[in-house]
Amino acid sequence: MRKVxxxxxxxxxxxxxxxxxVEMIRHEWVHPEEERTLDEEDVARIRLILELRHQFGANDxxxxxxxxxxxxxxxxxxxxxxxxSSNNK
Amino acid sequence: xxxxxxEMLGVSAKATQDEIKSAYRNLAKKFHxxxxxxxxxxxxxxxxxxxxxxxxxxxxxxxxxxxxxxEAAQAQQPRSGPYYHETQAGGGRYSxxxxxxxxxxxxxxFEQMGRQGGSGFHGTSDMRGEDVNYKxxxxxxxAALGGExxxxxxxxxxxRVKIPAGVHSGVKLRLAGLGEPGVxxxxxxxxxxxxxxLPSPLFKREGNDLxxxxxxxxxxxxxxxxxxxPTIDGPVLMKIPxxxxxGKKLRLSGKGILNNSxxxxxxxxVVLKLxxxxxxxxxxxxxxxxxxxxxxFDARVGWIGSQGGVL
Numbered sequence: 001m002r003k004v005x006x007x008x009x010x011x012x013x014x015x016x017x018x019x020x021x022v023e024m025i026r027h028e029w030v031h032p033e034e035e036r037t038l039d040e041e042d043v044a045r046i047r048l049i050l051e052l053r054h055q056f057g058a059n060d061x062x063x064x065x066x067x068x069x070x071x072x073x074x075x076x077x078x079x080x081x082x083x084x085s086s087n088n089k
Numbered sequence: 090x091x092x093x094x095x096e097m098l099g100v101s102a103k104a105t106q107d108e109i110k111s112a113y114r115n116l117a118k119k120f121h122x123x124x125x126x127x128x129x130x131x132x133x134x135x136x137x138x139x140x141x142x143x144x145x146x147x148x149x150x151x152x153x154x155x156x157x158x159x160e161a162a163q164a165q166q167p168r169s170g171p172y173y174h175e176t177q178a179g180g181g182r183y184s185x186x187x188x189x190x191x192x193x194x195x196x197x198x199f200e201q202m203g204r205q206g207g208s209g210f211h212g213t214s215d216m217r218g219e220d221v222n223y224k225x226x227x228x229x230x231x232a233a234l235g236g237e238x239x240x241x242x243x244x245x246x247x248x249r250v251k252i253p254a255g256v257h258s259g260v261k262l263r264l265a266g267l268g269e270p271g272v273x274x275x276x277x278x279x280x281x282x283x284x285x286x287l288p289s290p291l292f293k294r295e296g297n298d299l300x301x302x303x304x305x306x307x308x309x310x311x312x313x314x315x316x317x318x319p320t321i322d323g324p325v326l327m328k329i330p331x332x333x334x335x336g337k338k339l340r341l342s343g344k345g346i347l348n349n350s351x352x353x354x355x356x357x358x359v360v361l362k363l364x365x366x367x368x369x370x371x372x373x374x375x376x377x378x379x380x381x382x383x384x385x386f387d388a389r390v391g392w393i394g395s396q397g398g399v400l
Contacts, residue, residue: 013170033182041176041183048123048173055117067183070123074177074184077126 004037094141113142126174218269218278225282229289232256233321233346255347258286297346297355304364320344335363
């Protein structure tokens with residue numbers, strides 16, 4: 001069972017206008033599997049983008065670059081974890 | 090652990106709101122869990138920093154805290170939902186778009202680690218130190234008979250190196266444990282010293298055989314003689330048979346260089362070189378003339394050049 005929420009619910013959760021969330025989807029920083037329905041991954045990603053903006057001072061130019069690098073890092077981590085476990089068997 | 094938000098953020102209690110904000114941002118960049126996936130202590134630090142900033146990050150909250158109306162414990166609001174990296178661990182939608190990356194790289198890295206460490210991958214990588222290669226000149230004598238040399242490593246350490254008898258150019262001596270240090274618990278690498286054997290002015294070396302040219306006089310050549318011939322073991326008396334020509338090769342068995350794989354020594358060949366006296370006196374000239382008239386020896390019989398020069 002996937003936990004999902006609407007764009008409005010997500011905006012309320014983080015105390016921002018819904019238009020902010022819509023913008024993130026329009027920029028393709030967040031791409032929900034189903035239209036106007038956010039799953040846990042999307043919500044966590046929205047939170048990360050808000051933190052990048054407000055805590056890190058990242059601007060709209062930098063955000064997609066950071067997201068892309070982070071996603072690559074997580075991909076590599078999961079591949080390494082997989083190979084390390086198969087290597088130890 | 091301190092619960093004072095100013096100390097937590099590394100600022101003084103008199104810091105301006107901007108100073109607090111920039112201190113918080115700097116710490117957040119360092120400890121944000123999404124930048125330190127899987128690092129629990131970074132996550133704890135991040136929570137502490139966030140809680141501290143919650144208390145003093147805005148002028149209103151800060152005034153409340155300074156009046157003693159809010160405390161650290163109250164500020165710890167539970168986070169609603171997982172960190173982003175937690176949703177991607179073990180393969181999330183967003184971090185699976187890199188399938189084009191070459192997985193062979195990983196496989197080969199792991200194979201290599203398994204070989205070098207001998208124990209596979211355990212999170213920390215123990216790696217044997219690199220081997221280091223050196224080159225060293227050795228004298229003909231040390232190569233032939235064996236010897237010892239003191240060499241200075243780049244680290245400044247002086248070591249004595251034993252040169253086994255019978256080595257030739259290109260032989261590599263292994264100095265175990267004198268390479269680069271290993272990583273973690275892995276052993277130090279080895280040093281290899283490649284030898285270059287210097288030539289001898291006396292001996293020509295062909296494998297494990299030696300060759301030396303020995304000048305003899307005309308009378309020694311005609312009458313035969315015993316001459317002192319140098320060998321690598323010291324001079325020996327060698328019998329020159331009567332009637333020996335220049336270029337004749339004689340053999341001193343077992344006087345060559347030690348073959349390390351068979352344990353046997355090669356041979357030393359002695360090549361005779363007939364030397365005429367440069368200023369022969371008239372007595373010798375007359376004697377040779379008288380002799381030349383009497384005999385019919387042709388030095389060029391059977392020589393291919395006497396047939397008119399066949400190319």
